[in-house]
Structures are given as structure tokens and as C-alpha cells.
Amino acid sequence: MDIPLEAAFVCPPGLRIDWGHPENCADRLPMTTRSKRPTVSEVARLAGVGTTTVSRVINGSTRVDPNTLERVTRAIEKLGYMPNQAARILRGARTRTIGLLIPSIADPFFSSCAEAAQAIARVNDSLLTVITTQNDPHVEIENLNVLMRHQTDGLIIAPANSQSPVLRDIVQRLTVPVVAMDRPLLNAGISSVLADGFAGAQEATQHLIEHGRRRIVCLTGEATLYTIRERIRGYRKAVESARLPCILDTSIRDYKSAEYAVQSMMSEAEPPDAFFTLKNSTTIHAFEALQKLKIAIPESVALVGYDDFELAATVRPSITVVQQPVDEIGRIAAEILFENLAQIGVRPHHMEPQCVQLKTRLIRRSSCGCSVLAG
Amino acid sequence: MDIPLEAAFVCPPGLRIDWGHPENCADRLPMTTRSKRPTVSEVARLAGVGTTTVSRVINGSTRVDPNTLERVTRAIEKLGYMPNQAARILRGARTRTIGLLIPSIADPFFSSCAEAAQAIARVNDSLLTVITTQNDPHVEIENLNVLMRHQTDGLIIAPANSQSPVLRDIVQRLTVPVVAMDRPLLNAGISSVLADGFAGAQEATQHLIEHGRRRIVCLTGEATLYTIRERIRGYRKAVESARLPCILDTSIRDYKSAEYAVQSMMSEAEPPDAFFTLKNSTTIHAFEALQKLKIAIPESVALVGYDDFELAATVRPSITVVQQPVDEIGRIAAEILFENLAQIGVRPHHMEPQCVQLKTRLIRRSSCGCSVLAG
DNA sequence: CGATGCCATGGCAACGATACCACAAAGCAG
DNA sequence: CTGCTTTGTGGTATCGTTGCCATGGCATCG
Numbered sequence: 001m002d003i004p005l006e007a008a009f010v011c012p013p014g015l016r017i018d019w020g021h022p023e024n025c026a027d028r029l030p031m032t033t034r035s036k037r038p039t040v041s042e043v044a045r046l047a048g049v050g051t052t053t054v055s056r057v058i059n060g061s062t063r064v065d066p067n068t069l070e071r072v073t074r075a076i077e078k079l080g081y082m083p084n085q086a087a088r089i090l091r092g093a094r095t096r097t098i099g100l101l102i103p104s105i106a107d108p109f110f111s112s113c114a115e116a117a118q119a120i121a122r123v124n125d126s127l128l129t130v131i132t133t134q135n136d137p138h139v140e141i142e143n144l145n146v147l148m149r150h151q152t153d154g155l156i157i158a159p160a161n162s163q164s165p166v167l168r169d170i171v172q173r174l175t176v177p178v179v180a181m182d183r184p185l186l187n188a189g190i191s192s193v194l195a196d197g198f199a200g201a202q203e204a205t206q207h208l209i210e211h212g213r214r215r216i217v218c219l220t221g222e223a224t225l226y227t228i229r230e231r232i233r234g235y236r237k238a239v240e241s242a243r244l245p246c247i248l249d250t251s252i253r254d255y256k257s258a259e260y261a262v263q264s265m266m267s268e269a270e271p272p273d274a275f276f277t278l279k280n281s282t283t284i285h286a287f288e289a290l291q292k293l294k295i296a297i298p299e300s301v302a303l304v305g306y307d308d309f310e311l312a313a314t315v316r317p318s319i320t321v322v323q324q325p326v327d328e329i330g331r332i333a334a335e336i337l338f339e340n341l342a343q344i345g346v347r348p349h350h351m352e353p354q355c356v357q358l359k360t361r362l363i364r365r366s367s368c369g370c371s372v373l374a375g
Numbered sequence: 376m377d378i379p380l381e382a383a384f385v386c387p388p389g390l391r392i393d394w395g396h397p398e399n400c401a402d403r404l405p406m407t408t409r410s411k412r413p414t415v416s417e418v419a420r421l422a423g424v425g426t427t428t429v430s431r432v433i434n435g436s437t438r439v440d441p442n443t444l445e446r447v448t449r450a451i452e453k454l455g456y457m458p459n460q461a462a463r464i465l466r467g468a469r470t471r472t473i474g475l476l477i478p479s480i481a482d483p484f485f486s487s488c489a490e491a492a493q494a495i496a497r498v499n500d501s502l503l504t505v506i507t508t509q510n511d512p513h514v515e516i517e518n519l520n521v522l523m524r525h526q527t528d529g530l531i532i533a534p535a536n537s538q539s540p541v542l543r544d545i546v547q548r549l550t551v552p553v554v555a556m557d558r559p560l561l562n563a564g565i566s567s568v569l570a571d572g573f574a575g576a577q578e579a580t581q582h583l584i585e586h587g588r589r590r591i592v593c594l595t596g597e598a599t600l601y602t603i604r605e606r607i608r609g610y611r612k613a614v615e616s617a618r619l620p621c622i623l624d625t626s627i628r629d630y631k632s633a634e635y636a637v638q639s640m641m642s643e644a645e646p647p648d649a650f651f652t653l654k655n656s657t658t659i660h661a662f663e664a665l666q667k668l669k670i671a672i673p674e675s676v677a678l679v680g681y682d683d684f685e686l687a688a689t690v691r692p693s694i695t696v697v698q699q700p701v702d703e704i705g706r707i708a709a710e711i712l713f714e715n716l717a718q719i720g721v722r723p724h725h726m727e728p729q730c731v732q733l734k735t736r737l738i739r740r741s742s743c744g745c746s747v748l749a750g
Numbered sequence: 751c752g753a754t755g756c757c758a759t760g761g762c763a764a765c766g767a768t769a770c771c772a773c774a775a776a777g778c779a780g
Numbered sequence: 781c782t783g784c785t786t787t788g789t790g791g792t793a794t795c796g797t798t799g800c801c802a803t804g805g806c807a808t809c810g
Contacts, residue, residue: 049760086795
């Protein structure tokens with residue numbers, strides 16, 4: 001089966017369509033890969049010099065005669081020479097590849113982090129290898145070993161368990177720099193980049209309290225992760241400071257459990273007047289359940305979610321959320337990693353680990369009780 | 376600044392929380408990486424054998440005496456030996472790394488593809504290196520070269536321009552297998568895996584026609600991509616078969632332009648009675664604009680979108696969409712790539728390129744006029 | 751004028767794993 | 781007992797690059 005080319009879309013008259021960049025970039029294709037790639041000695045032979053000189057030209061390490069430089073450069077171009085990475089690495093060079101160990105690529109939070117990290121890797125002339133762990137510590141350790149076998153220069157990891165002594169020991173024994181992202185790896189002596197979930201949750205809860213809400217239920221979803229636990233701490237701090245009850249519900253996993261939980265809570269003697277959901281999927285499930293049960297938001301119950309998502313502003317009512325600086329997290333984690341990498345060999349001891357906590361932002365929309373003009 | 380551990384979440388009485396896997400996997404940490412990794416010769420010395428024998432044990436290529444096997448295995452474990460990838464690659468082995476060139480990781484469509492491809496890479500004992508191109512042909516070619524420098528075993532690419540002669544030439548000159556994903560690379564002689572946008576769009580348009588819609592406007596958004604053009608073909612086929620007008624609007628880029636476009640079309644003498652949007656962002660912008668302008672969906676205009684998204688079922692009215700088999704696309708692309716990889720050296724000539732077209736699915740919700748029970 | 755220093759350059763070894771060849775010992779048929 | 785294969789094993793060259801050291805030419809200085 002083949003794509004029929006003749007049937008391709010023909011631009012109708014009067015309809016201007018931009019066909020993209022002109023692509024006059026034929027000048028920059030250096031033969032890419034051929035069956036047998038030329039080597040330094042072949043270049044050297046053609047240029048009439050020694051292999052060392054060719055190497056010097058490539059790496060620009062020592063001064064070479066302008067005349068020789070010219071000849072060698074021409075030989076390199078003529079043969080389409082490209083240094084062999086493997087040989088360089090064998091001689092001790094970096095692989096120019098960093099690893100990213102995250103629970104899932106499909107998760108919008110982590111895919112945004114990955115995108116930002118990849119951009120930083122690119123400006124540092126490195127590649128990014130992504131591995132998903134599904135938050136399984138076994139998979140995590142397994143693949144950490146895989147990355148080390150591949151001699152990755154460094155590693156960004158979102159640990160499934162921030163307190164895992166096993167992971168901590170392994171990471172401490174590594175000779176390559178590691179940066180924790182989104183969740184710390186406690187007492188491992190590595191840098192970490194996270195959003196301040198405690199402050200974010202506290203601010204959101206506080207906001208609901210200011211709206212006069214008194215029975216604020218925190219819908220945690222599964223509460224094993226460090227991030228979720230921090231958010232719970234923030235919620236707890238806020239309600240306890242206001243002498244309000246601290247009510248946690250960890251039961252919501254999907255739409256069905258959300259409907260059940262919401263229904264049973266709303267039919268209690270003292271029903272909640274606000275829900276604070278700690279992650280995206282829980283927010284959506286709770287929102288769906290409330291709509292299905294025809295419970296008015298924010299009149300009957302207010303709703304505030306943690307983590308922003310594309311349609312939070314579009315649904316009716318629009319949903320107030322705690323927004324995390326996703327791009328920043330990935331970007332800074334990668335930046336710190338490359339800073340560490342740059343330090344290797346310069347100092348006898350590694351850089352002091354730093355813990356970056358980024359501020360979250362409360363995006364006020366309608367579901368919390370704020371009257372927001374749509375748009 | 377350090378994370379206060381003592382302040383960590385304490386499980387309240389009566390609230391069962393699953394703390395995750397037990398992590399009793401301390402047995403599987405093979406020293407990972409040390410300052411100076413042991414080599415075959417060190418293992419050989421310890422086991423009292425030659426390096427060749429050690430190599431044979433590692434690769435299980437030839438029979439070795441059970442006795443020797445035992446000794447070597449023990450030596451490997453004792454030293455925590457791990458073969459040096461770079462040396463192997465220099466000797467001609469695979470890098471066990473494949474590249475994925477996509478416009479963006481943050482895009483839900485491509486992140487799902489990436490996730491699926493990564494899973495296949497894992498079962499083939501390989502890593503996946505992700506590079507984003509932002510649909511820029513220059514970046515695309517640039518990074519294709521970067522991947523080749525890194526000696527990637529193979530490549531999955533979503534070409535920015537399916538008809539680019541430059542990209543086609545480069546790909547044809549590559550010695551590693553390449554698979555096109557989501558969009559073909561025409562006449563390059565490589566396999567491609569795509570969703571059938573023509574059929575999907577045709578079916579969706581047909582569906583609107585069956586609902587009695589007569590003026591169906593196709594909101595394309597930017598229409599440079601192959602996929603979008605295929606969808607336009609499908610839409611056109613359907614309306615032309617029904618002798619209905621073919622009305623394309625390529626102007627929508629964001630919420631503002633959507634509002635303008637919708638408003639001006641609705642105030643025409645013959646306003647549209649349905650919108651068919653060709654991609655996610657356009658669907659959302661059009662939906663927002665219709666809501667803002669208080670135009671009833673589906674009473675005044677019906678709406679069908681291309682590409683499903685998480686909240687399409689949650690918003691009111693829920694949105695009817697053409698769903699693409701995202702996971703399948705990534706999975707099959709990777710599978711074909713590894714099949715090609717397995718063929719290298721077996722046959723003198725490469726595998727016959729295949730073009731896989733996957734079926735889409737029309738998800739009937741409310742916005743098209745179908746009365747759907749929520750849930 | 752001879753000694754000293756700098757510059758440009760080349761030869762060679764080494765990084766670590768493995769394919770190839772060689773060889774010894776053992777088994778086995780004639 | 782001889783000539784053959786089979787089995788287990790080791791030595792060594794090689795992959796392509798780069799660091800170290802050596803060398804020859806030229807300029808500078810006492």
C-alpha cells in the first residue's frame with residue numbers, strides 16, 4: 001500500500017497556504033553516514049600530514065600552521081569526515097548524553113519537563129535519553145543501571161520514593177552527577193529542583209478559607225508520592241491554623257470512585273463546602289462527578305485543583321488551580337546538571353548540592369468562588 | 376535550604392496509605408559505576424583465564440567448560456564487572472540506542488507516541504533518545520546529523536515536510552533504518568506508520584451530514600502539514616459527494632482569531648450549521664469562542680474535532696472527535712524499526728518498506744448532535 | 751657563532767572488547 | 781596405532797582517537 005501522491009491536497013484559488021520553510025539548506029549535509037566512514041588516517045594521508053595534526057585541527061587544541069590547517073580542513077570536507085564517537089569515548093571523552101528517568105512521558109507535567117530539559121541538553125551539545133519508570137522502584141533501579149552501562153554523563157531523576165535507602169545508596173555510589181527533579185532524594189547529597197507544594201497547597205487552602213469555606217475536604221488520590229504528601233502538609237497547616245477540620249480522602253482513583261466519594265460525602269450530616277484536589281486526574285474526576293450529580297460549583301461546593309491543565313480555563317465553571325512552573329523545573333534541573341558536569345575535574349570535590357524550591361502560582365478562576373470574567 | 380524530613384507527612388490513624396513497593400531489591404546493585412571500572416583483563420587475571428574466555432562467557436557465543444564458566448562468573452560478580460560500551464561499539468557493535476525526531480515532546484500526541492516507542496525500545500534492550508524539531512526542517516536536518524554522529528542504530532521521524540527532497544535525499548543516503556511516523560516521507564523508500572486521516576475526516580464529515588448539516592465549515596488551523604492536508608482531502612471528499620459546499624478556513628491560530636472567525640461567519644447571510652476542526656488546539660479555540668459568543672452547541676452549530684483529548688468527554692457539551700490510535704502509532708513504528716534492524720546482515724538488501732495506515736475511530740458525544748448520556 | 755627556546759609536527763602507545771587464528775588435548779573410527 | 785574431528789582455550793591484531801614524548805627547523809640572544 002502506498003500513499004497516492006497525485007491525490008495530494010491542491011491549494012484552492014484565493015486560499016493562501018504557507019508551505020513552510022524554503023529548505024534551501026542543501027549545503028549542510030556532510031554525507032552523514034556511509035557504509036565505511038573515513039578515519040583520521042585517511043584524512044591525514046589525503047592532506048599529507050600525520051594523524052596527530054588532523055586531531056589537533058579537529059579539536060583546536062594546539063596552534064597549527066594556517067597553511068596546514070587549510071589543507072586538513074579541505075581534506076576533512078572532501079571526505080565528509082566525522083569523528084567516531086565510540087573511539088573518543090573509549091579514550092575517556094564524555095558521551096554527551098544525559099539520562100532522564102521519569103514516571104511517564106505521556107504525563108503532561110513530565111513531558112513539559114522533558115521538553116525543557118532537552119532544550120538545555122541541546123545548547124550543551126548533548127542528547128537526552130528518556131526512560132519511563134511508571135513509579136516502580138525496581139524499574140527505576142534497573143534502568144539506572146542501564147544508563148550507567150551506556151556511560152551516560154549525568155542523570156535527572158524523579159524518584160518514585162524520596163526516602164528509598166536503596167536508591168540513595170546507589171546514587172551516592174555513582175561517579176556521575178545526579179539531579180533530582182519534582183521530588184527530592186533525601187540525604188543523598190544531590191541537588192534537587194522542585195515546586196514548593198507545601199506553600200502552594202497552603203495558599204490554595206487559605207484562599208478557600210477566605211472565601212468563607214469551613215469544611216474543606218482534601219481529595220488526595222493515591223498519596224504515596226513525596227509531592228502529594230507535601231501538598232497534604234500545606235493543606236493541613238492551613239486548616240489547622242484556622243481551627244478547621246482536617247479531612248483527607250484518599251479513595252479517588254477514577255470517575256467511579258469519585259462519584260461514590262462525592263455522593264457519600266455530600267449526603268453526610270455536615271457536607272463539605274469545598275474540595276481541594278491534589279492532582280490533575282483527581283481534579284478532573286471530581287469535576288466530572290460533581291457535574292454528573294448536578295452539584296453546583298461554586299455555589300454548593302467550591303473546587304480548587306493542584307496543577308494546571310489546558311482546559312481548566314475553558315470548562316464551565318473554569319477551575320481555579322495551583323500552577324506549577326513546569327518548564328522551569330525541567331530547565332533548571334538540566335542547567336544544574338550541566339553546571340555539575342562542568343565542575344568535574346576542575347575542583348577536587350564536587351559542587352555543593354543545592355535545593356531549588358520554585359514558587360507556585362494560584363490561578364484564580366470561577367470554581368473557587370471568585371467571579372471571573374470569562375476569557 | 377534543605378527539605379525538613381521531620382516534618383514529613385505522618386499517616387493519620389485509620390487512614391491506610393500504600394507506601395509503595397517494598398524495595399527489597401538490594402541484591403541487584405552491581406556497583407554500578409566506580410572511578411575505575413574493571414576490565415576484561417582484570418577479570419581474566421582473577422579467574423586465571425585468558426581475556427578471550429571472559430569475553431566468551433559474557434557473550435555466551437561458544438561453549439566453555441562448566442568449571443571455567445563458574446570461575447569467570449564469580450570473578451565478574453566479585454569485581455562488579457560491566458562491559459565497556461564504547462569499546463564494543465568501536466569494534467562494530469550496535470549502540471543499542473534509537474533516535475526519535477518529533478516536533479515536540481510536550482504535545483500529548485507525540486508524548487504518547489514516545490512513551491509507546493520507549494516501551495518497545497526497552498523490550499529490545501535499547502534506549503530511546505528524543506529530539507524535538509518544532510517542525511523546523513533546518514533543526515530536523517541538523518539533529519539528524521547529530522544522531523548520526525552519535526551512531527544511533529536507527530531512527531523514527533515525524534517529518535516536518537513530507538515532500539522535502541532534501542530530507543528524502545539525506546535519509547536515502549543513511550545506512551541505518553529509518554521509519555516515518557504520523558507523516559510519511561514520500562518516495563524515500565522507508566516504512567511509515569500513520570493514522571488514516573483521509574478516512575477519519577471523511578467519516579466525521581459524513582456523520583455531520585447524516586445529522587442533517589448542510590453548511591459544514593472545515594477549520595484547518597495552519598494547513599502546512601501532510602496530516603492536516605489528508606484530513607482536508609477527507610472532508611472535501613465527503614462534502615463533494617453530498618453536493619455540499621466545501622468551505623475551508625485556515626485563519627484560526629488562537630482564541631482571538633477563533634472568536635473573530637466564528638463571529639464573522641455566523642453573521643453571514645448563510646451561516647454555517649457545523650464546524651469540523653482539524654486539530655486539538657483549533658477545536659479548543661473554536662469551542663471557547665462558541666461558548667463566549669453564546670452560540671448553542673449543537674443546536675445552532677454542531678462541532679466535531681479531530682484528535683481526542685482528555686477533557687473532550689468532560690466539557691459540556693461533550694465533544695465528538697476523531698480518535699487516533701496514538702499508542703499504536705508509536706508502538707508499531709518502533710516495532711518496524713527493530714524488525715529492520717534485525718534484518719541487517721541477514722539479507723543482502725533491506726526489507727521491503729511497508730506503509731501502515733491505522734484506522735481512526737469516531738467517538739460520538741454530544742457536540743455533533745448525538746444525544747449521549749453523560750458518563 | 752654556538753647555545754637556548756619556541757613552534758609545528760609526527761610516531762607510538764593506550765583506551766577495552768572481540769574476531770581470528772592457532773594449538774593442545776581428548777575422543778573416535780579404521 | 782595413526783589420522784581425523786571435536787572441544788576448550790589463549791595470544792594477538794584491530795577498531796579510531798588522542799596524549800605523551802621526540803624531533804627538526806627557525807629565530808633570538810649572549
